[in-house]
Amino acid sequence: MGGKTMKFVVIGGDAAGMSAASRAKRNQPEMDVTVLEQTQDVSYSACGMPYNIADPDRDMDDLVVRSAPVFRKKQGIDLRTGHRVEAIDATAKTVSGHTLKGESFEVPYDKLLIATGASPIMPDLPGVDLPGVMGLKSLTDGKRIKGFIRERNVGKVVIIGMGYIALEMSEALRARNIEVHMVKPRAAFLPRFNEQLALMVREEVEGNGVNLHPGHEINEIKKTDDNLMVVCPDLSIEGEMVLVSIGVRPNSRFAEKAGIELGVGKTIAVGRSLQTSNGDIYAAGDCADAYHVVTGKKTWVPLALWAGRGGWAVADHVSGKDVSLQGIAGTAVFKVFNLQVAGTGLNGDEALKAGFDPAWVTIKSRSRAHAHPGSKTILVHMVGDRKSRRLLGVQMVGQEGVAHRINAPAVALHAGLTVEAFSQSDLAYAPPFSPVWDPMLTAANQLLKKM
Amino acid sequence: MGGKTMKFVVIGGDAAGMSAASRAKRNQPEMDVTVLEQTQDVSYSACGMPYNIADPDRDMDDLVVRSAPVFRKKQGIDLRTGHRVEAIDATAKTVSGHTLKGESFEVPYDKLLIATGASPIMPDLPGVDLPGVMGLKSLTDGKRIKGFIRERNVGKVVIIGMGYIALEMSEALRARNIEVHMVKPRAAFLPRFNEQLALMVREEVEGNGVNLHPGHEINEIKKTDDNLMVVCPDLSIEGEMVLVSIGVRPNSRFAEKAGIELGVGKTIAVGRSLQTSNGDIYAAGDCADAYHVVTGKKTWVPLALWAGRGGWAVADHVSGKDVSLQGIAGTAVFKVFNLQVAGTGLNGDEALKAGFDPAWVTIKSRSRAHAHPGSKTILVHMVGDRKSRRLLGVQMVGQEGVAHRINAPAVALHAGLTVEAFSQSDLAYAPPFSPVWDPMLTAANQLLKKM
Numbered sequence: 001m002g003g004k005t006m007k008f009v010v011i012g013g014d015a016a017g018m019s020a021a022s023r024a025k026r027n028q029p030e031m032d033v034t035v036l037e038q039t040q041d042v043s044y045s046a047c048g049m050p051y052n053i054a055d056p057d058r059d060m061d062d063l064v065v066r067s068a069p070v071f072r073k074k075q076g077i078d079l080r081t082g083h084r085v086e087a088i089d090a091t092a093k094t095v096s097g098h099t100l101k102g103e104s105f106e107v108p109y110d111k112l113l114i115a116t117g118a119s120p121i122m123p124d125l126p127g128v129d130l131p132g133v134m135g136l137k138s139l140t141d142g143k144r145i146k147g148f149i150r151e152r153n154v155g156k157v158v159i160i161g162m163g164y165i166a167l168e169m170s171e172a173l174r175a176r177n178i179e180v181h182m183v184k185p186r187a188a189f190l191p192r193f194n195e196q197l198a199l200m201v202r203e204e205v206e207g208n209g210v211n212l213h214p215g216h217e218i219n220e221i222k223k224t225d226d227n228l229m230v231v232c233p234d235l236s237i238e239g240e241m242v243l244v245s246i247g248v249r250p251n252s253r254f255a256e257k258a259g260i261e262l263g264v265g266k267t268i269a270v271g272r273s274l275q276t277s278n279g280d281i282y283a284a285g286d287c288a289d290a291y292h293v294v295t296g297k298k299t300w301v302p303l304a305l306w307a308g309r310g311g312w313a314v315a316d317h318v319s320g321k322d323v324s325l326q327g328i329a330g331t332a333v334f335k336v337f338n339l340q341v342a343g344t345g346l347n348g349d350e351a352l353k354a355g356f357d358p359a360w361v362t363i364k365s366r367s368r369a370h371a372h373p374g375s376k377t378i379l380v381h382m383v384g385d386r387k388s389r390r391l392l393g394v395q396m397v398g399q400e401g402v403a404h405r406i407n408a409p410a411v412a413l414h415a416g417l418t419v420e421a422f423s424q425s426d427l428a429y430a431p432p433f434s435p436v437w438d439p440m441l442t443a444a445n446q447l448l449k450k451m
Numbered sequence: 452m453g454g455k456t457m458k459f460v461v462i463g464g465d466a467a468g469m470s471a472a473s474r475a476k477r478n479q480p481e482m483d484v485t486v487l488e489q490t491q492d493v494s495y496s497a498c499g500m501p502y503n504i505a506d507p508d509r510d511m512d513d514l515v516v517r518s519a520p521v522f523r524k525k526q527g528i529d530l531r532t533g534h535r536v537e538a539i540d541a542t543a544k545t546v547s548g549h550t551l552k553g554e555s556f557e558v559p560y561d562k563l564l565i566a567t568g569a570s571p572i573m574p575d576l577p578g579v580d581l582p583g584v585m586g587l588k589s590l591t592d593g594k595r596i597k598g599f600i601r602e603r604n605v606g607k608v609v610i611i612g613m614g615y616i617a618l619e620m621s622e623a624l625r626a627r628n629i630e631v632h633m634v635k636p637r638a639a640f641l642p643r644f645n646e647q648l649a650l651m652v653r654e655e656v657e658g659n660g661v662n663l664h665p666g667h668e669i670n671e672i673k674k675t676d677d678n679l680m681v682v683c684p685d686l687s688i689e690g691e692m693v694l695v696s697i698g699v700r701p702n703s704r705f706a707e708k709a710g711i712e713l714g715v716g717k718t719i720a721v722g723r724s725l726q727t728s729n730g731d732i733y734a735a736g737d738c739a740d741a742y743h744v745v746t747g748k749k750t751w752v753p754l755a756l757w758a759g760r761g762g763w764a765v766a767d768h769v770s771g772k773d774v775s776l777q778g779i780a781g782t783a784v785f786k787v788f789n790l791q792v793a794g795t796g797l798n799g800d801e802a803l804k805a806g807f808d809p810a811w812v813t814i815k816s817r818s819r820a821h822a823h824p825g826s827k828t829i830l831v832h833m834v835g836d837r838k839s840r841r842l843l844g845v846q847m848v849g850q851e852g853v854a855h856r857i858n859a860p861a862v863a864l865h866a867g868l869t870v871e872a873f874s875q876s877d878l879a880y881a882p883p884f885s886p887v888w889d890p891m892l893t894a895a896n897q898l899l900k901k902m
Contacts, residue, residue, distance in 0.1 A: 015887070045821050048882045052822070062822040293877070304887045305880050326875045333879035342879055370496050371503070371513040403884035404852055407859035407891075411876050415866035424777045425862050426744070428784035428793055429756050431499045433854035436466070436755045440858075 005032045008318050009095060009109035011085045013037030014046070015304055016285025017115035018066070019311025020318075021077045027319035033077050034107060036095065038084035041139040042068055047304055049142040050165070054172035056150065060143045080105075088112065088258035090278050111280055111318045114255050114268060115311065118248035118286035118302050123160070127221030132228050133242045136165065148241055154178060158230045158239040160218060162189060164334040164341070166245035167201075170210045171337050180210045181237045183230060184246070187215035192347055194381035196362050197397045201341055208337045213237070248302060250287040263289035264300045272324040273317045274310055282317070284310030291327030293414050294345050294392055295354040301330045331410040333403045340402035344410040345393030348383050357386040361447045365439035367401040369431035376400055380443040382409075384419040386451050391419045394440065401433065408440060419444050419451060456483045459769050460546060460560035462536045464488030465497070466755055467736025468566035469517070470762025471769075472528045478770035484528050485558060487546065489535035492590040493519050498755055500593040501616070505623035507601065511594045531556075539563065539709035541729050562731055562769045565706050565719060566762065569699035569737035569753050574611070578672030583679050584693045587616065599692060605629060609681045609690040611669060613640060615785040615792070617696035618652075621661045622788050631661045632688045634681060635697070638666035643798055645832035647813050648848045652792055659788045664688070699753060701738040714740035715751045723775040724768045725761055733768070735761030742778030744865050745796050745843055746805040752781045782861040784854045791853035795861040796844030799834050808837040812898040816890035818852040820882035827851055831894040833860075835870040837902050842870045845891065852884065859891060870895050870902065 008024050010017045013035050021035050035042070045063045052058050071077045082100035089096070096106040120135030122128050132152075134145050148154065156179040159166050170180045189212065190198040206212055216232040223229075227238045250267040261277035263269030268276055268283035272291065276283050286302035288310065306328050317323040333342040351358035360383040368375035378398035385392050394409040396402045412422045423444035429436050437445070459475050461468045464486050472486050486493070496514045503509050522528045533551035540547070547557040571586030573579050583603075585596050599605065607630040610617050621631045640663065641649040657663060667683040674680075678689045701718040712728035714720030719727055719734035723742065727734050737753035739761065757779050768774040784793035802809035811834040819826035829849035836843050845860040847853045863873045874895035880887050888896070 045823075045882065045887075047880070047887075048820055048822055051824075051882055055824075065821050303880065305878065305889075305892075308887055309875075326872070327877075329877040331877045331879045333881045333884060335881060335883045340884070344877070344879070369499055370516050371499055372496075373502075373506075401855055403879060403881065404855035405858065407856065407876070407878045407889070408862045410878055411859045411862045411868070411873070412866070414872065414876050415863070415868055417862070417866055421777070421865065422862070424760075425858070425865050426778075426780040426782045426795070427756065427858045427861055428782045428795070428854060429498070429754065430784045430786060430854065431496065431502055432786045433784060433791070436496075436498075436759055438756075438858070441756075 005030060006318070007032045007108060007110045008034070008113070009107055010035045010113045010115055011095060012115035012117055012285070013042035013079065013081065014115065014117055014285065015307035016311040017113065018043045018071065019308045020113050020115065020284065020315045021071070022075055023312045023315035024318055025075050025077060027315055029076065031319070035077055035079045036083040036085050036097070036107065037079070037081045039138060039140060040081045042071065042079065042081065044139050046137070046139070049136060049139070050168035050172040053142065053146050053149070053169070054175040056176065060139065060146055063139065085254065087254055088281070090258045090281065093280065112282065113314050114276070114281065114283040114287060115285045116251035116287045118250050120244065121247050121249050122244055123218070123246060125218060125220055127223070128244070130221055130223055130228060132240065133221055133244060135244050136169065137248065145243070149176070149178070152240050154240040156239040157181070157241045157243060158183065158228070158237045159243045159245060160184065160230065161245035161247070162212065162214060163245060163247060164332070167205060167336045168334060169243055169245060170205065171208070174208055174210060181213060181239065182210060183213040183216050183218065183232065183235070183237060185215070185217045189214055193343065193395055194347065194362055197379050197381055197395055200379055200397045201336060201339055204337050204339045248286065250300070250302070252287055255283065264298045267300045269298070274314050274325070275317070282314040284314050293327045293329050297354065299328070299330065301328055301332070303332060326414060329410045329413040331406060333406060338399050339397055340400070341397050342402050342406035343393070343395040344406050345391070345413045346383060347393055347395065351383055351385065351392045356392060358383050358392060359386055359447060359450045360384070361443060361450055363439065363443045363446050365442050366435055367398055368433065369435050372431040378402060378439045380439045382443040382447045384447050384451050389418040389420060389451065391417055391422050394443070405440060419447050423448060456481060457769070458483045458485070458559060458561045459564070460558055461486045461564045461566055462546060463566035463568055463736070464493035464530065464532065465566065465568055465736065466758035467762040468564065469494045469522065470759045471564050471566065471735065471766045472522070473526055474763050474766035475769055476526050476528055478766055480527065486528055486530045487534040487536050487548070487558065488530070488532045490589060490591060491532045493522065493530065493532065495590050497588065497590070500587060501619035501623040504593065504597050504600070504620070505626040507627065511590065511597055514590065536705065538705055539732070541709045541732065544731065563733065564765050565732065565734040565738060566736045567702035567738045569701050571695065572698050572700050573695055574669070574697060576669060576671055578674070579695070581672055581674055581679060583691065584672055584695060586695050587620065588699065596694070600627070600629070603691055605691040607690040608692045608694055609634065609679070609688045610694045610696060611635065611681065612696035612698070613663065613665060614696060614698060615783070618656060618787045619785060620694060620696060621656065622659070625659055625661060632664060632690065633661060634664040634667050634669065634683065634686070634688060636666070636668045640665055644794065644846055645798070645813055648830050648832055648846055651830055651848045652787060652790055655788050655790045699737065701751070701753070703738050706734065715749045718751045720749070725765050725776070726768070733765040735765050744778045744780050748805065750779070750781065752779055752783070754783060777865060780861045780864040782857060784857060789850050790848055791851070792848050793853050793857035794844070794846040795857050796842070796864045797834060798844055798846065802834055802836065802843045807843060809834050809843060810837055810898060810901040811835070812894060812901055814890065814894045814897050816893050817886055818849055819884065820886050823882040829853060829890045831890045833894040833898045835898050835902050840869040840871060840902065842868055842873050845894070856891060870898050874899060
């Protein structure tokens with residue numbers, strides 16, 4: 001055939017981007033693969049940052065999974081760190097921007113992957129730019145937080161937000177014996193979770209000395225003599241550091257400018273092979289939307305596994321393989337103090353909005369068999385559809401046996417199983433690990449009665 | 452309608468029998484439900500016995516889930532303990548036998564459930580009847596073992612057999628600081644498991660001071676001055692107690708005599724609503740066979756969940772409901788010392804025998820994310836079919852995160868997913884619980900390359 005070498009350019013060197021670049025080189029070693037990353041860090045475990053911050057003796061660079069030189073030398077990827085892309089010219093098929101040193105660059109592509117991730121939302125508040133007010137997304141953010149705690153010997157932190165990263169951070173800070181206050185405007189704690197499950201988590205968090213202040217609008221962040229102060233209409237909380245963790249927004253700005261169609265929540269809209277509205281341009285990871293396997297509709301759940309899977313899919317498609325990703329079930333788990341909190345699929349409200357006729361049930365079960373020592377409470381919330389009889393979602397909270405248990409209903413959602421079919425699953429039983437009827441089966445059996 | 456009250460008779464008061472009796476009374480409180488149980492014990496956690504024996508301070512009766520008086524008074528079940536059934540007259544529709552006091556009885560039935568369970572196989576060896584040679588199946592067996600250890604202050608036990616109950620018992624005895632030797636004729640350790648996984652378990656067992664002697668035929672059990680001696684051609688092992696744990700056989704003798712068709716391994720053959728070859732007679736629990744969801748063929752895996760599920764299904768069918776059980780995936784888990792050992796579906800040999808064209812892979816992964824402290828090795832063995840592309844089976848061993856993880860492939864087997872579809876599952880990730888790519892996904896990705 002002859003022909004020129006395919007030029008595959010990736011914007012962003014984290015999970016999706018480096019997965020795509022590595023797999024493209026494995027698929028076709030002759031492919032010309034360039035990665036443009038604005039920071040100096042590639043391929044690190046972002047989700048591991050709270051656990052690293054918890055331990056003053058651990059180096060933050062432990063989180064780096066593979067270093068830039070390895071990607072360059074061993075994998076033959078033209079990895080350019082410190083390269084900030086600012087524009088895509090979809091007609092000329094080039095991307096351009098500036099290096100950290102201020103030099104401009106322009107790179108041509110045949111196929112382009114936008115894997116720019118998401119950035120922490122910083123609220124539009126007076127004082128949000130004060131030193132000591134931090135977001136947590138990049139490794140640089142993590143290093144800045146950890147360094148600040150060490151240098152200032154921080155004893156008191158105010159966290160704005162109560163999502164799972166905020167909660168993981170509260171645990172990390174408590175592990176360092178730091179006083180923690182958490183504040184947010186919305187009254188409900190873990191609003192995506194069933195109330196009974198959310199209450200169990202809330203009691204665990206408060207039981208570990210975290211001060212929760214939900215339901216407080218925030219007016220401003222002020223500088224006091226030595227500290228910062230988060231000011232609400234009816235509450236002011238002081239701390240040496242303010243951590244803002246109210247969610248992330250997709251980095252889709254220059255994609256939008258290049259005329260690429262956007263999707264849910266200003267993500268970049270992609271099809272099942274992760275192509276954008278421009279067939280030569282892909283998007284994957286936290287900046288792109290995804291199909292939900294339960295609703296069949298577009299959604300946005302920025303999580304690490306989907307980013308890696310998306311990167312691989314793009315590499316395969318660019319390499320000429322047939323690729324069609326089924327989508328996500330929205331499976332997630334987090335640990336907070338001694339609790340495991342997990343969910344997959346839809347909650348009742350989401351099911352209603354998606355046009356289902358949901359029934360749900362919340363049951364209390366045990367993590368081990370009757371009379372087995374050390375058994376703990378497990379709460380299971382399960383949602384099914386009265387019309388199609390399908391299983392729609394499961395949430396669980398407990399001290400043990402929750403994190404991996406959620407994978408069974410996740411698979412059931414992918415397979416489109418009915419609650420009845422799920423209730424017939426041959427799940428594992430041994431006294432140290434479960435009652436004879438696994439808590440999920442008990443929930444399914446109870447749910448069937450309500451459907 | 453008037454008509455007479457349905458007379459439902461259940462033979463056997465353990466998991467399947469009491470589940471059926473209780474549910475039948477819940478379904479139709481007016482139903483006349485009689486349970487005939489040969490021992491004094493009903494509804495106890497048989498699987499919990501090794502853990503109870505491990506702790507000298509725990510009462511064995513802790514394992515009783517619900518006592519006979521509760522079944523009688525609160526649930527209105529005519530529960531007759533000490534009633535040993537010896538014959539079924541399928542023409543006259545009666546069962547007959549003797550009580551422990553030697554009185555004969557005869558009970559008529561409209562519908563009959565045989566839930567007689569299984570008994571430990573006692574090998575045909577000289578000396579197997581000596582005092583101190585024990586099997587473990589009933590609560591009485593468990594009490595006898597525990598009492599013998601206490602009274603004789605047992606310091607050394609020989610276990611014949613190395614299956615999962617034998618291994619659970621080895622752990623229980625080591626917890627009481629008892630010297631344990633295990634011996635069996637077959638050379639392979641855990642032959643149903645992949646060799647690499649079996650080796651990991653073997654090293655754990657030996658690392659905890661258990662002396663394993665596989666590959667030794669047993670000639671006899673002898674009485675010595677104070678002890679018992681298990682005599683092999685090339686090995687003699689002394690102990691104060693000999694525990695025989697070489698498997699169980701279904702209690703199907705009087706079913707066979709009554710002309711009921713037998714199935715796999717002398718079990719009672721049943722259909723998807725658990726009716727035997729006689730439409731008025733059901734069988735459930737360890738004495739009955741079952742459909743395997745992977746092969747669609749009959750199999751026999753005597754486990755507690757299936758017994759309870761079978762009991763419910765029989766009660767529902769007797770109550771006039773439509774019942775069709777999908778079957779079992781052969782999902783099982785056990786703990787041995789610090790390892791969790793789990794499997795579901797077929798291994799490679801079984802897949803070959805069932806007519807599949809299997810490919811398999813064994814991978815080594817970690818229980819937690821990159822750089823997360825406390826991470827342990829997880830081995831995953833996965834089997835798929837080259838022709839249909841289906842997932843056929845998964846085995847796993849590890850110190851943590853195995854017992855509940857196995858439920859995801861179990862559900863996949865029920866749903867008949869391909870390895871490709873399973874590999875696309877949105878499984879849970881957080882650093883304390885898993886790598887980004889769950890070990891099962893890594894195994895599926897590797898297996899796809901071999902298919």
